[in-house]
Amino acid sequence: MKSPGRAAGHDQPLLLRHPRAVLAIAAVFLIVLGAIGTGVESRLDPTTLDVPGTKSLEGDELLREHFGPSAPFAILLQGPPQAIDRQGPEMIRALRRDPKVTTLSPWDTGAVQRLRPKPDQALVLVDFHTDTRTAVNDVVPHLNQVLEQTVHSPVRATQTGYASLSRAIQDESIDATRRGELIALPFLLIILLLVFRSPIAA
Numbered sequence: 001m002k003s004p005g006r007a008a009g010h011d012q013p014l015l016l017r018h019p020r021a022v023l024a025i026a027a028v029f030l031i032v033l034g035a036i037g038t039g040v041e042s043r044l045d046p047t048t049l050d051v052p053g054t055k056s057l058e059g060d061e062l063l064r065e066h067f068g069p070s071a072p073f074a075i076l077l078q079g080p081p082q083a084i085d086r087q088g089p090e091m092i093r094a095l096r097r098d099p100k101v102t103t104l105s106p107w108d109t110g111a112v113q114r115l116r117p118k119p120d121q122a123l124v125l126v127d128f129h130t131d132t133r134t135a136v137n138d139v140v141p142h143l144n145q146v147l148e149q150t151v152h153s154p155v156r157a158t159q160t161g162y163a164s165l166s167r168a169i170q171d172e173s174i175d176a177t178r179r180g181e182l183i184a185l186p187f188l189l190i191i192l193l194l195v196f197r198s199p200i201a202a
Contacts, residue, residue: 068129069129069130069131069132070127071129071131071132071134071135071161071162071163072125072127072161072162073128073139073143073159073160073161073163074123074124074125074126074159074160074161075091075123075126075147075157075158075159076121076123076157077091077121077122077123077151078120078121078155078156078157079120079154079155079156080120081120083155084120084121084122084155085107087152087155088105088106088107089105089107090150091124091146091147091150091151091157092105092107092124094150095126095146098128100129101126101127101128101129102127102129103126103127104124104125105122105123105124106122106123106124132162132163135163136166136167136170137167140163140164140167144159147159
C-alpha cells in the first residue's frame with residue numbers, strides 16, 4: 001500500500017516534481033533564442049515602395065540596368081553664409097573619400113546656382129551607388145557620422161532620402177516592439193502567478 005505522501009507527490013504536475021530541471025531547460029532555451037536574435041536589426045530587409053507592374057518600377061529597373069544601383073540623399077545646410085562656405089566643402093571632401101560616392105553642390109562648376117537659393121542655405125546632393133539594404137543598414141549611419149564630424153554650430157545639417165526614412169521607420173518599429181515587451185512582461189508574470197499559484201510553475 002502506497003503512503004499518502006508518496007501518492008500526493010506522484011499526483012503533482014511534472015513541472016512541480018522537477019522544478020530545477022525545468023528552470024535549467026527554460027534558461028538554455030532563452031539563451032539560444034537570445035543568441036539567434038542578436039544583430040537581427042542588421043538582417044532586416046528594408047521596406048520598399050516598389051509596386052510590381054507599375055511604370056515607376058519599370059523606370060527604376062531601367063535606371064539600375066543602365067547606371068547601376070543608386071542610393072541618393074539630399075543634405076540641407078543652414079547657417080551663416082561664411083560658416084557654410086567653410087564647412088560645406090569640408091563635408092564634401094569627407095564624403096568623396098569613398099571613390100564610389102558622387103556629389104553635386106553649390107561649390108561645383110556649372111549651373112548649380114539653384115543649389116544655393118539663399119546665402120544662408122545650401123543644398124548638397126549625394127549618391128552612394130549601392131543597393132537599398134546596404135544604404136539603410138550601413139550608409140545612413142556612415143552619413144550621420146560624417147555630418148557630426150564635419151558640420152557643427154552655427155551651421156545645421158539636415159539629411160533626407162529614401163534610405164533615411166526607411167531606417168527611421170525600422171528603428172521606430174524595433175523600439176516600439178521593445179517597449180511593448182517591457183510593458184507586457186509584468187502583466188504576463190502576474191497572470192501566470194494567478195493561474196499557476198506557484199512562482200516556479202509560472
